[in-house]
Structure formats: C-alpha cells, structure tokens
Amino acid sequence: MKIDPKNPADLSAQIAKAIRDAIICGDLPVDERLPSEAELAEQFDVSRPTVREALKRLAAQSLIRTQRGATGGAFVNRLKFEDAYGQQITTSTLLLSMNEISFATACEARYALERACAPLSATRRTADHLATMRAEAHRQNQPGLTDEAFCASDVAFHRALVDAAGNPVLSYQLAGAVEAMQPLMNMITFSARSREKIVSLHTSIADAIEAQDASAADESLAALAQYTQKLAQDVIAERQAERS
Amino acid sequence: MKIDPKNPADLSAQIAKAIRDAIICGDLPVDERLPSEAELAEQFDVSRPTVREALKRLAAQSLIRTQRGATGGAFVNRLKFEDAYGQQITTSTLLLSMNEISFATACEARYALERACAPLSATRRTADHLATMRAEAHRQNQPGLTDEAFCASDVAFHRALVDAAGNPVLSYQLAGAVEAMQPLMNMITFSARSREKIVSLHTSIADAIEAQDASAADESLAALAQYTQKLAQDVIAERQAERS
DNA sequence: CAATTTTCATTTGTCAGACAATTAAACGTC
DNA sequence: GACGTTTAATTGTCTGACAAATGAAAATTG
Structure with missing residues (x-):
C-alpha cells in the first residue's frame, strides 16, 4: 500500500x-x-x-x-445500494447525453433489461409493489398532469416493476437504465391519446404481474417497448417536418 | 452555480x-x-x-x-463508455462484497440480464464477436488452465456475447454485472468434469448465436445459469461438510 | 523573411505552517 | 455517582510560497 x-x-x-x-x-x-x-x-x-x-x-x-x-x-464506508444508485444514475445520464446515444438505442436497452426482470417480478411480487404500480398507473390517468410529471410517474411505475423481482443487484443495475432515460423521455410530448395507450399497457402489465403470468407480462412489455419507439419516431419526424 | x-x-x-x-x-x-x-x-x-x-x-x-x-x-470531460466501465465494475464489485449478496442473487441477476441480450446478439452478431467466443471456448478446454484463467476467459466469452448485441448501453450495464461476478466465481474450484460441461454449453451458445437462433441461445444460457448455481451449491455444501 | 531558439506568463501540483470547529474522553466539582 | 469543564485529537479551511509544465510571444539567427 x-x-x-x-x-x-x-x-x-x-x-x-x-x-x-x-x-x-x-x-x-x-x-x-x-x-x-x-x-x-x-x-x-x-x-x-x-x-x-x-x-x-x-x-x-x-x-x-x-x-x-x-x-x-x-x-x-459500507457501500450501500442507495448510495450507488445516485452515482449510477448520474453516470448513465451523462453517458447518454454526451455520446449521441439515440433514443432507439437507449430505449432498446432499457426494455431488454426490464423484460429480463419481468418473469422474476411475476413470481415474487408483493402486495406493496403491486399497490405502487396501480397507484402510479392511476396517477398517469389524471388529466392535469404535465409531461414531466407523467414521465416521473412512468419511472416510478417501472422502478416498482423492477424492485418486485426482489433482487437488489437487478434493481441497482436497472436504476441507471430506467432513470437515465427520463431526460430523453421528457423530450417527448405525450398526447392524451398516447397517454391512454400507455396507461392501458401499464395496467396490462400490472394485471399480468398480479396474476403471476410471466409470459403475459413479457408480451405487454414488448408492446410498450414497441409503442414507445413508435411515439419517439413520430415526434422526431414531426420536428423535422416543422424545421423544413 | x-x-x-x-x-x-x-x-x-x-x-x-x-x-x-x-x-x-x-x-x-x-x-x-x-x-x-x-x-x-x-x-x-x-x-x-x-x-x-x-x-x-x-x-x-x-x-x-x-x-x-x-x-x-x-x-x-466527455464521459466515454470505457471510462464508465471501470467505475461501474469497481462499484459493483464492492457492492457485492460489502453487502452479503449471496452467490445465488448475483448469479440470478447476471444471467437474467445476459438472457435479455441474447436475442439481440443472435440477430446482430458479427464474425468478430463469434470468433472471440469460439477462441475463448477453445481456451477453456486447455487442461493446464488455472481456475483464475478459466474464470477470466469465461468473462471474456460473456463480454463478447453481450457486445454482440451491438448496443453500447447494454454493454455498459452488463459490464458491471458480469465482471463483478468474477471474484465470486473465482471461489469456485472447477473440476475437469464441470469445465467440460461449461465449455459444452458455451459451444452450444456460440452455435445458436452463429445460427441466429435466439430461442436456442436462451435455452443454453438458462441451462448454464442452472448449472452454475448447482456448482456453487455443491461447493458451499462441501465446505460446510469439511468444517464439521 | 522564415525558421529556430529563448524568454515569459499562466496554470496546475505540491508544500509548510497556521488557526478554527468539532468531538469525545479525561478531569474536577458538587 | 452525576454533571459541567477542560483538553487533546482530528478534520476543515486559509495563507503564502515554490516547482513544473506548457504554450505563446519575443528575440535571435540563417
């Protein structure tokens, strides 16, 4: 030494x-x-x-x-998961913002990782996690919600989904992927129509988790991933149209 | 400011x-x-x-x-993925060693995340990634290899598998999970018999990736996950027997 | 004039010594 | 023994200084 x-x-x-x-x-x-x-x-x-x-x-x-x-x-210092979360999120956020990572790449990574959690979450979910997911889905239905608040609730929903897997290592790894996406997600303006669709998919996910149906949860997550990508593409296309 | x-x-x-x-x-x-x-x-x-x-x-x-x-x-500083890898690995390693994370928990997280990559890797793998995987599998068959070298090669194999997904965000997230496991893996003494089985599964994975067969890759990975858990259990049981 | 060398100002890296703030243990006092 | 006081140890901060690196400007030279 x-x-x-x-x-x-x-x-x-x-x-x-x-x-x-x-x-x-x-x-x-x-x-x-x-x-x-x-x-x-x-x-x-x-x-x-x-x-x-x-x-x-x-x-x-x-x-x-x-x-x-x-x-x-x-x-x-005993390095605790909570301490590591913050660093992980800061680093992930900067990595995304400084390296021209496309929304598609980040989104793909996020949902791939989340789908890895879903089967475990379906097996091990507690009433607590389910309640959080339901509450956030409900909040997302409120009409007055800003896009930022909608995104924050989205993050909370997915955090609960990940935490339901009951594996702190997974929660730690996913924290970066999920939270670092928020600034990118905030750039998307959500129409009432798109919110409705997202909340419906969130409800499907919560239903599947409650029923401990791993494959149904995976299907809904896959649909959500696809829909999110489509939304982003539309927004990007619209902005390019505006510019010209 | x-x-x-x-x-x-x-x-x-x-x-x-x-x-x-x-x-x-x-x-x-x-x-x-x-x-x-x-x-x-x-x-x-x-x-x-x-x-x-x-x-x-x-x-x-x-x-x-x-x-x-x-x-x-x-x-x-432009935060590069390579820079972030090191921090991510250090943090993950300390989290595992300081928080009494069981081998089972860490192993579950690692393989869950890796299985999330496999379908993408099957689709996008390049000849380069395949060659690395084949080379590492071949090295793992050499008889004189120490347990440490075997584990290091194992990490390299799985890194190549993850990198084959062609998503830097996934590679970054997985770096922590895969590399942080190495110290834990090093505690397992691999018999010739168990090495043979692992290399056989690695070969199956490489075959599936080469054939772009996502479900076959997933199956082999699942089998590897299960076998790794079993190996660890056996080693732990054996040590407890020795102690008494 | 062009090329090269020298000088120089700027900035980080390190050092030495000092004082303030905090904290727990040792010490008195009742 | 209980309670307040002193004291020593330690971190947090400040001041002033010098060394080392480095690029730019100035001087020199062909």
Whole structure:
C-alpha cells in the first residue's frame, strides 16, 4: 500500500489508488479507520493537502466517510445500494447525453433489461409493489398532469416493476437504465391519446404481474417497448417536418 | 452555480455539487474550460486548496480532466463508455462484497440480464464477436488452465456475447454485472468434469448465436445459469461438510 | 523573411505552517 | 455517582510560497 514511484505528479491520484486497492482487496475492512491525515502524509511522504485531495477522491466514490473530532477520521464506508444508485444514475445520464446515444438505442436497452426482470417480478411480487404500480398507473390517468410529471410517474411505475423481482443487484443495475432515460423521455410530448395507450399497457402489465403470468407480462412489455419507439419516431419526424 | 450557503463545512462538496450540476444540466458543455483554480476560489470566496478538493472529487468521477501549463486548466470531460466501465465494475464489485449478496442473487441477476441480450446478439452478431467466443471456448478446454484463467476467459466469452448485441448501453450495464461476478466465481474450484460441461454449453451458445437462433441461445444460457448455481451449491455444501 | 531558439506568463501540483470547529474522553466539582 | 469543564485529537479551511509544465510571444539567427 505504500507504493509510490518517484513520479512527482498525480501524487493524490496515486495515493487514492493505493487506498482504493487496499479497500477492494479487503485489506481495509468496512468501518476500519484510516490513519489520520497527518499520519498518512508522513507514511506517503507528502503534505497534508495532497493526502486530503486523495481522500476527497475516495469520498466522491462513497468509498470513505469522514468525521471530525477527537475520535474522528476517515472510515471505510459500507457501500450501500442507495448510495450507488445516485452515482449510477448520474453516470448513465451523462453517458447518454454526451455520446449521441439515440433514443432507439437507449430505449432498446432499457426494455431488454426490464423484460429480463419481468418473469422474476411475476413470481415474487408483493402486495406493496403491486399497490405502487396501480397507484402510479392511476396517477398517469389524471388529466392535469404535465409531461414531466407523467414521465416521473412512468419511472416510478417501472422502478416498482423492477424492485418486485426482489433482487437488489437487478434493481441497482436497472436504476441507471430506467432513470437515465427520463431526460430523453421528457423530450417527448405525450398526447392524451398516447397517454391512454400507455396507461392501458401499464395496467396490462400490472394485471399480468398480479396474476403471476410471466409470459403475459413479457408480451405487454414488448408492446410498450414497441409503442414507445413508435411515439419517439413520430415526434422526431414531426420536428423535422416543422424545421423544413 | 454560485450558490453557497453560509454553512462553512463541506465547502468542497458544495462546490463540487454546483459544478457537477452545471455539467449535468448542460450549462458547461463538453471540452469547456472551467475558470482557473484562482478564479474559482475568488468566485466561490474560498481558498485554492478548497477549490482543488472540489475539482479532485469531480476528477474521481471522470467529469473533468486537468492539464498543466499556460493554456491548461480543468476541462469538462466527455464521459466515454470505457471510462464508465471501470467505475461501474469497481462499484459493483464492492457492492457485492460489502453487502452479503449471496452467490445465488448475483448469479440470478447476471444471467437474467445476459438472457435479455441474447436475442439481440443472435440477430446482430458479427464474425468478430463469434470468433472471440469460439477462441475463448477453445481456451477453456486447455487442461493446464488455472481456475483464475478459466474464470477470466469465461468473462471474456460473456463480454463478447453481450457486445454482440451491438448496443453500447447494454454493454455498459452488463459490464458491471458480469465482471463483478468474477471474484465470486473465482471461489469456485472447477473440476475437469464441470469445465467440460461449461465449455459444452458455451459451444452450444456460440452455435445458436452463429445460427441466429435466439430461442436456442436462451435455452443454453438458462441451462448454464442452472448449472452454475448447482456448482456453487455443491461447493458451499462441501465446505460446510469439511468444517464439521 | 522564415525558421529556430529563448524568454515569459499562466496554470496546475505540491508544500509548510497556521488557526478554527468539532468531538469525545479525561478531569474536577458538587 | 452525576454533571459541567477542560483538553487533546482530528478534520476543515486559509495563507503564502515554490516547482513544473506548457504554450505563446519575443528575440535571435540563417
């Protein structure tokens, strides 16, 4: 862990890497206290600001938490799924917005992953998940809803569907795919007619999940995927027509 | 972006958040140069070390890159899929190791997601992906292979399968799920007999992908998932027997 | 004039030392 | 023993400084 080549640049990155590796390989167990900043500075033979920059890098990844005071210091953080969700969503969102990912590609990925969850959700869904899905579908029927609120409710519906699979790893992976789509979805203006169709498909999905009918759920999801793609195509075509 | 409450703690976190939000909402486009550290310090009315800590947080998430010299500075980084892979894998690995995720749960998630890719891979696979899959399956048949090398080849095989879907979003999401499993997989000692079975299933998958037969690919993947779970159960049972 | 070298200003990377804020433990006091 | 006080440790922040890199401008040279 005390590896530090004579390269006097990126010292804070090197130190962060050394500590990160120690955490990943298990040398530093969860809740273990790191040496104080002054001690680390001495160990690595650098100044305290440099150590602090390294620690801030780790804090940005939720690998450590810091506490002030006499018994304070930096502690190895138990990375929780909730913490990871946020990073996952931020990263996914930026990946989509910065890499010219087409709506079609993102949409395909999202629904492919969601359909992977559906059979498990059909088997394991609880009353709680079902209630959330029903409530969101109901909300989506309210006439006064803005497009943004409609999309947010859509995300909540699909989150519940994914969470119903009862597999935290799946929920974590899907969080990025589903939530990162929201900005793209917000660019679509939903007509009353299209909302009606979507809510009807959501209801079909909820029905299938309630009946624990995996293949029916898959069918409805596939139909929803297809319809969403079609909606997006129409909107894009309409905008191009307007432009000319 | 100049929001900064009078709370004189976590200044660097607040500044990092302000800049991060500006990047996410598009106020700071890709390759835009941030003000110099001295200018930022003045803008936010903090010292330069505090600004630097904030920038290091952003650098840890690959949101910015820095360059020394006259025309240097911090630039908004185009987040590339390759950059995101690493973070995704690190985070997923830690999530699994720190949260008492059972092998069964992780394995279920991995194969569920992979089966979501398979139909797309069957449709779109290129000769390149097929060649990689064949090569890895062949390597897995070599007798001298260590368990670690076998697992690494397994990961490479499945990466090729996922990449064959031709959807970078799917590849990104799956990278975490597949690679994070490797440490867990490494804990399983593969007998010659179990390796033979796995390679046979890999060959079946490659055959199905080559024939563009989605349902055959799905069947083989399902069989592989089941067999992997069984192997893990056996190893766990054996270790418990040894302990008593 | 063109090409090359030198100088220089800008910016990040690092360091040293200091003080403020926080916190829990040690210490007195009643 | 209960309760307030002091104290030491630690992080958070600031100031000022110098080193290293780097591109642009200026000077030099052919």
